[in-house]
Amino acid sequence: MVKQTNSFFIQILQKARERSNGYGTPWPYNVGFYDGQKITWDCIGLIKSICWTRGKIVDNYDVGTCAAYDPTQGLDDLTEKGILDACSDVSSNFKNIEAGEYLYFEDGGHAGVYIGEGHVIECTLGWGLNGVIQSDIDNAGRSFYKGVQRGRWVKHGKLPFVDYKQLIKVGDIVTINPGACVYGSNIKFAPFIYGIPHTVKQIDGMRAVVSNDTYGVEAVSVDDLTLYEAPKEESKDNIIEAIIALLDKAKELLKGLLSNGKKEERA
DSSP states (O other): OOOEEHHHHHHHHHHHHHSSEEEOOSTTTTEEEEOSSOEEEOHHHHHHHHHHHTTGGGGOOOTTOOOOOOGGGSOOSOOHHHHHHHOEEEESOGGGOOTTOEEEETTSSOEEEEEETTEEEEEEOGGGOOEEEEEEEOTTOEEEETTEEEEEEEEEEEOTTEEOOOOOOTTOEEEEOTTOBSTTSSOBOOGGGTTSOEEEEEEETTEEEEEETTTEEEEEEGGGEEEOOOOOOOOHHHHHHHHHHHHHHHHHHHHHHHHHHHHHHHO
């Protein structure tokens, strides 16, 4: 099984929210059922159907169809609690949550996904709504929609089918991974492009537009980008400390030479 990156998973969740959608149950209406006008999920059906179809379910326009069960993609047909139990690094400390993590609600009958910067994607009937929404979460796990609180999330964890990398955002400085191709093609970039810092200008689904002042604009998959780490510069204090240490060693060496010279004269 090849895991989905958290960037890909989050982009698919956002795409699901942007479609005309609603809350549906039971099966098959809870796993991406399309009725010709809207697509429907329930809270965990959204997560499972994205896993089973590797995100293709959000582009389902075949009337009367839904996501097919496929546990080989990394997730069985589990309940809210069952998915939590399948997660790793489960915690109730929301100060250390990562984008793309599974969220478990206090009543045990609801779930969502943290997408970063205090936001959550969930399929819900809460707040009088019906479908996939973006809500908010604070450091205590409390759930909000447009400032109105409704209960709280009590646990979070890493889903087994998601590869948790640092999330790439517009404005980030990145490098293009060696061997990556131009988005939507098999054409590789010129060798000197790999490793050069680029700025992320736009993200549309998994397509990222990145720019370098010298070499121009490129289109590449978000999964083929890595956050750039500038070479660390030694601070002035560290340089001064190193020079003092070298001088101290030189003094000791000089003392030793002078001492040996005096011994030879006496001899």
